[in-house]
Amino acid sequence: MSISIDQSICIGCGKCHDVCPGTLIKINEQRKAFIKYPKDCWGCTSCIKECPVHAIRFFLGEDIGGKGSKVHTEKVNGLVRWIFELSDGSIKTIDIDPKESNKY
Amino acid sequence: MKIERIKTDLLIIGGGTAGCYAAIIAAGIQNNPQVAAGTKILIVEKANIKRSGCLAAGVNALNAYITEGRTPKDYVEYAKKDADGIVREDLLYTISEKFNEVTAHLEKLGLVILKDKDGKYIARGNRNIKINGENIKPLLAAAVAKAPGVQVLNHVNITDFSVHDNKIDGAFGFGIENDTFYAIEAKVVIVATGGAAGLYRPNNPGFSRHKMWYPPFNTGAGYAMGIRHGAEMTTFEMRFIALRCKDTIAPTGTLAQGVGAKQVNALGEVYETKYGLSTSERVYGTVVENLEGRGPCYLKTEGISAEQEESLLKAYLNMAPSQTIRWIENGTPSKANVEIEGTEPYIVGGHTASGYWVDTKRATTIKGLYAAGDVAGGCPQKYVTGALAEGEIAAKSAVEYIRTARDCFVANAPRNDDKIDYRRHISEKEIENHVTEIEKFLGNKKGAQTAENLEEAMQLAMDAYAGGIKTGYRYSENQLNRAKKEIEIIEALTDNLSAADLQEVMYIYELKERLTVCKSVIAHLAARHETRWHSFAENLDYPEKDNIHFRKYVNSRLENGEIKIILRELTAEGQKNYEHQH
Numbered sequence: 001m002s003i004s005i006d007q008s009i010c011i012g013c014g015k016c017h018d019v020c021p022g023t024l025i026k027i028n029e030q031r032k033a034f035i036k037y038p039k040d041c042w043g044c045t046s047c048i049k050e051c052p053v054h055a056i057r058f059f060l061g062e063d064i065g066g067k068g069s070k071v072h073t074e075k076v077n078g079l080v081r082w083i084f085e086l087s088d089g090s091i092k093t094i095d096i097d098p099k100e101s102n103k104y
Numbered sequence: 105m106k107i108e109r110i111k112t113d114l115l116i117i118g119g120g121t122a123g124c125y126a127a128i129i130a131a132g133i134q135n136n137p138q139v140a141a142g143t144k145i146l147i148v149e150k151a152n153i154k155r156s157g158c159l160a161a162g163v164n165a166l167n168a169y170i171t172e173g174r175t176p177k178d179y180v181e182y183a184k185k186d187a188d189g190i191v192r193e194d195l196l197y198t199i200s201e202k203f204n205e206v207t208a209h210l211e212k213l214g215l216v217i218l219k220d221k222d223g224k225y226i227a228r229g230n231r232n233i234k235i236n237g238e239n240i241k242p243l244l245a246a247a248v249a250k251a252p253g254v255q256v257l258n259h260v261n262i263t264d265f266s267v268h269d270n271k272i273d274g275a276f277g278f279g280i281e282n283d284t285f286y287a288i289e290a291k292v293v294i295v296a297t298g299g300a301a302g303l304y305r306p307n308n309p310g311f312s313r314h315k316m317w318y319p320p321f322n323t324g325a326g327y328a329m330g331i332r333h334g335a336e337m338t339t340f341e342m343r344f345i346a347l348r349c350k351d352t353i354a355p356t357g358t359l360a361q362g363v364g365a366k367q368v369n370a371l372g373e374v375y376e377t378k379y380g381l382s383t384s385e386r387v388y389g390t391v392v393e394n395l396e397g398r399g400p401c402y403l404k405t406e407g408i409s410a411e412q413e414e415s416l417l418k419a420y421l422n423m424a425p426s427q428t429i430r431w432i433e434n435g436t437p438s439k440a441n442v443e444i445e446g447t448e449p450y451i452v453g454g455h456t457a458s459g460y461w462v463d464t465k466r467a468t469t470i471k472g473l474y475a476a477g478d479v480a481g482g483c484p485q486k487y488v489t490g491a492l493a494e495g496e497i498a499a500k501s502a503v504e505y506i507r508t509a510r511d512c513f514v515a516n517a518p519r520n521d522d523k524i525d526y527r528r529h530i531s532e533k534e535i536e537n538h539v540t541e542i543e544k545f546l547g548n549k550k551g552a553q554t555a556e557n558l559e560e561a562m563q564l565a566m567d568a569y570a571g572g573i574k575t576g577y578r579y580s581e582n583q584l585n586r587a588k589k590e591i592e593i594i595e596a597l598t599d600n601l602s603a604a605d606l607q608e609v610m611y612i613y614e615l616k617e618r619l620t621v622c623k624s625v626i627a628h629l630a631a632r633h634e635t636r637w638h639s640f641a642e643n644l645d646y647p648e649k650d651n652i653h654f655r656k657y658v659n660s661r662l663e664n665g666e667i668k669i670i671l672r673e674l675t676a677e678g679q680k681n682y683e684h685q686h
Contacts, residue, residue: 001311001312001315001352001426002311002312018152018154018258019152019154019155020151020152020155021151021152021155021156021157021160021319021321022151022314022320022321023150023151023259023280023281023607038311039311039312039313039314040314040320041314042160042161042314042315042316042319042320042321043161043314043315043424043425043426044155044160044161045161045425046154046155046160046161058425058429059429060312060352060426060429060430060433061308061310061311061312061315062311063308063310063311063312063351064308064312064315064351064352064426064430065351065352065430065433065434066429066433067433067434069429069432069433071425071429080238082421082425082428084429084432086432086433087433092432094417094418094421094428096238096418096421096422098216098236098238098239099216099236100216100236101216101217101218101234101235101236102164102165102218102234102235102236102237102358102415102418102419102422103218103234103362103415103418103419104164104165104228104234104358104359104361104362104363104415104416104419
């Protein structure tokens with residue numbers, strides 16, 4: 001499991017680099033973010049929550065049951081929307097109200 | 105390499121849950137006009153406090169809370185039973201008495217907690233309350249930013265304490281990305297670096313090797329620095345093995361307590377009651393069911409309602425998003441039971457009891473060094489609120505220590521306050537030695553070995569010979585002897601490693617930290633001649649519990665390069681205060 005960064009969208013703000021708990025994301029000379037150590041990702045998704053232009057996607061490796069879906073979050077009307085781009089091209093979303101507690 | 109000297113009053117190493125809270129509390133004390141103001145506080149964090157430590161992805165319950173009708177004593181009894189007696193009651197009492205107070209503080213900082221219509225927290229089980237803890241670290245980091253007198257150095261990796269005559273006076277480290285060496289002088293230090301992951305071969309050693317329960321960035325740095333400087337450590341043999349959702353290593357408590365899912369084997373039989381319900385027995389039962397051909401094992405979620413399922417998908421997104429993705433890609437929990445497995449063993453003072461041997465004030469055996477959170481031993485089942493409580497206790501003790509030390513100093517040798525505050529403890533020579541070591545790694549020619557390969561070799565040795573997943577967590581003395589030899593061989597190879605930049609230098613230091621911790625784990629496992637906790641410490645030479653000889657703490661201290669084991673008597677039942685005997 002790891003992340004991928006779409007450099008055509010990245011604006012080089014460096015927020016993902018700053019927040020990664022493993023300092024695994026670096027900024028290249030063209031001011032584009034890239035993950036230098038993809039196998040060292042813990043899967044916390046902090047970078048995805050920080051990215052202001054939604055350039056980062058989270059995915060599961062095949063070794064833990066990954067089937068090619070890509071996931072990111074966006075803030076929509078005060079809700080956190082998790083967007084799952086499934087490998088068959090379909091999209092599923094789950095909205096979470098940050099002001100609401102988990103039920104479990 | 106640029107060299108920067110920093111002077112502070114209170115140095116906090118590690119800006120996770122305990123470290124951040126210690127800073128907030130210490131700053132609050134100095135704000136109090138009754139107390140001497142102007143205390144400088146510095147948090148040094150190797151990542152960034154906004155998302156570093158155990159709670160980067162979030163947490164979805166506070167698992168240590170005194171719910172209505174219960175008392176701190178009930179919590180102490182629960183933790184004591186789970187660890188079969190090997191706990192420090194004074195430490196458990198002092199955190200239990202603070203659970204609810206720190207929870208109220210968290211709520212004030214912005215944490216969302218589930219309440220009923222009367223505004224009371226809704227309990228999940230006997231000791232837990234439900235929250236939306238996705239943003240718990242950003243909330244703590246924001247509070248640190250507002251706390252007066254607190255500075256944060258992010259992306260600085262501390263590799264050594266400065267200790268003279270068993271008294272700490274600072275620490276050494278380097279900026280991972282700014283080519284700077286830091287020599288930090290402090291009057292008092294709190295170590296809050298967390299526990300150690302990555303000692304053993306993980307569940308998924310390939311591409312997803314870091315999909316582990318405990319943060320892979322917690323390398324046991326605080327343990328290793330203390331061990332090398334002769335601090336007394338406790339209970340490293342009580343390893344923590346988590347029972348987790350297979351593949352994603354996501355928590356199972358939410359399934360067990362949230363929707364009441366039972367542990368079942370492949371035949372559909374509920375097996376958890378057969379082995380007992382303590383944390384280690386739940387893991388052990390799963391191991392045995394698999395070994396005896398009744399695996400795989402599951403949490404029975406089939407048939408839960410659509411509403412329950414939706415709540416589960418959301419709950420996991422707020423703490424372990426991989427699990428929700430796995431469900432969406434491979435079938436959701438109402439349609440298929442969730443397979444469970446034990447993780448590789450971790451060393452962690454927040455769930456089990458491995459760490460610094462501290463007194464009730466959280467003072468370690470090194471003068472001026474306090475410990476809080478997973479790095480502090482003797483006090484299992486801390487969870488989030490316990491880490492906060494220990495941060496608070498350590499902060500108050502540290503501030504008190506500065507005041508007492510200053511009073512002593514003034515009484516003995518009156519001189520102007522500046523000189524007391526700014527005596528130089530760290531010599532140029534000491535700085536030079538540390539810088540030389542770092543530059544050696546940067547200058548070494550690239551050889552056959554890499555830190556990554558040696559880390560893997562270490563994990564394989566621990567897996568095979570020190571009770572990893574491979575042996576169903578079991579080990580014998582002969583195997584442990586072999587593990588010790590293998591670790592020593594690997595350790596000797598680390599000095600020749602080369603690094604292209606300071607991040608790679610950090611990886612070398614992290615490997616060395618893990619190897620130091622491995623040696624202590626092996627020594628402790630070999631010293632406890634009994635099996636008190638199945639799986640956590642499953643000694644094939646001594647498969648039974650031995651209450652006559654081992655209702656004791658197994659402690660250790662490095663003396664002349666050798667780990668010396670110290671068996672200490674349990675503190676008395678109900679004892680609320682423990683002081684170090686010097």
